[in-house]
Amino acid sequence: MTEMLNRRAFLGRSALIGCSLAASPLVTPLSFAAVPGDNRLVVIVLRGGMDGLDVVQPYGDPAFAGLRGAPALGDPEGPVDLDGYFALHPALRPLLPLWKDGQLGFVHAVSTPYRDKRSHFDGQDLLEAGLTDLGQGRSGGGWLNRVVGLQSGATAETAYAIGRDGMAILDGAAPVARWAPESDLALSPQALRLAQLVMQDDPVFSATMEQALEIADSDGDAVAVEGGRRKMLSMVKSDMQSVGRGGAETRIAEFAAKRLRADTRIASFSISGWDTHRSQDRVLARGLSRLSEAILGLQKGLGGQVWKRTTVVAVTEFGRTARRNGSDGTDHGTGGLMLLAGGALRGGRVLGDWPGLDEASLYQRRDLMPTRDLRAHLGWLLHSLYGLPLSTISQTVFPGVDMGDDPKLIL
Template sequence: MTIHRRQVLRSGLALGCSLAATPFMTPVTFAATPGEARLVVIVLRGGMDGLDAVRPLGDPGLKALRPDAARDGPALDGMFALHPTLAPLLPLWQAGEFAVAHAVSTPYRDRRSHFDGQDVLENGGNNAEGTLTPGGDGWLNRAIAHLPGARTETAFAVGHTTLMLLRGTQAVSTWAPDAGLDLSPQTDRLLERIYAQDPLFAQAHAEAEALAALQGGDPMSSNKARRAEALARFTAQRLQEETRIAAFSLGGWDTHARQDRTLPRALAELVTAITTLRETLGPDWRKTVVMAVTEFGRTARINGSGGTDHGTGGAALFAGGALAGGRVLTDWPGLRESALFQDRDLMPTRDLRAMAAWVLRDHLALPRSALEGAVFPGLEMGAPAGLIA
């Protein structure tokens, strides 16, 4: 009996796994679109503390809320400084290739659930309750529908389900370098034989074995940086070919305790991902925008465990050679007690979806009518963000 690779693909080798705050298996999804502009969206799962990642040291309210917190880091301007772990990104800031949107959030409010918050972040709907727009698809998939001539890169054989961000009617490819398939030697040899006559699938299988070797060990250990490097390098290689849009997620941002120890590990992984993308993309970096977003920020006050709890307003980080960076974009609300959201969180003053929409408008040339209608239903984009050079 002749065995075809499509039969193997249908047999269930593509695994599915989703953990909200600390996903050990990270999907990378791709889409091929016309043109040279490239976009990478990184979902920071768990709720990044924007007040610690990009510190408003010029706000006197910070010391009152966090009297024991570290108050140093590379200065960005007279108000904000980077967390010391983000110091490798300072040269990008100085080159106009790094920017921050602060005091931003999705429309999601009050309940502060990772699962609901991430669904709203990836779905892009205009609601505060965590319910999804009809169809339950992702805003980036809906954006692809408005790109003339969009096409799909050939699917990779080993992987699991697409991020909601890119889930929908527009077909995209999925690849999971850390899927942990745990194939037997016999199955692995069978795949080698099946893919032997197809250079694309043979290469994908070889890359799966090489990348899987990088994923060994405890995912919460220093191997996370190696995982981020593998994800970013693989993504950059695809972006150098047909792929123009990619998305993946990084976990470890749920810093309820000992944030001084846990947050630097997550930030280091993000730094590794961004710098690896820049190094691997080479000349294509100047056509690239990287957008790192999270489901919500964290409480303005440190809790009794030296951490922070689920909040509202936070920060989004942008990198890439296509940016008009070197700026913190914010309508800063201040950190005085009366300015906090529900007396606990950084007050969100800008819609994170508007920041994403302006990137899609100015970088990928999507029409504003489509962005405010189909891509982000009910959104009012407001004034141009000016993130793209």
């Protein structure tokens, strides 16, 4: 059962006007689950279709230069050679220490079973549902929710989300309580008092608001704002500008790390902005910088001992076309890339059965050919981290998945 306490319901119950909520850097839904054991899993959904061929560039493939141009290896600001065949996008240079320590890895030429229509909405639905196709609709819930439901001893409040929309990956039968204000609570003293009066006899809303205030104002300062409507609207504009300048992922990582140091064992959030139809060099670099900030923020916030028990996996709904388009971008494709990080990871490797980039080897002569279901790698992670039987993974968590050989992702 899911209890959704969203912004509209909150405003309706408390009679607060819309301008009492200022925009927050926490515009990304953030979900948590508490399950037994010490291993931590962080799932980052990269919304928009990340171009894996640019993130980890297969310059050793003879056809790559003809499709994308030869990478400027050796340029201090260019791609970084990883293993003599693949090179890392320069925007991920901050993660190179993790690569050298075996705490960063990639899986190339993977995808969900989604094919051909290349719709962001359907692709993301299938990614978060973990199903073979969308014929079952969303009745099965998200695959992380099914994982939580299989864990004996999981806490009653298994997950909640902060942001504009819930994370479908944790939707489902396992109990979920969710707060989604989209904002810092920048309330005038009068509005704050009104909210407290309205909610004082409602324990669910009272607890929810307390949690929201903690997240929205984690430095402990008061959230009451003097100056009325004009001041609040000014704060909205200021906060929206701060979102555009970046830094949201650092704040999200800090809050997630705080929870993961406590009772939380699974966290999931999304980073948008990967739809690179135009000006890919600029747009992709910005997205990769945000992803790098999130991963390094988790590492710093968790500390050495917890980081050693942590695995981070970043997945996207599909890849991009092998060739660039006329707008210096790439269009929706098929085969993509998974990124893995964490102290528990057996990293320092680019995994995957590489299919080749000559035209005959491309999917429909346009996309990177997927050679393995990304759900299989997620399944092996769950098997290693939480001891889920392979039969349970292939029948319940990811119905119909072919698990294949163990990629040995975890130390």
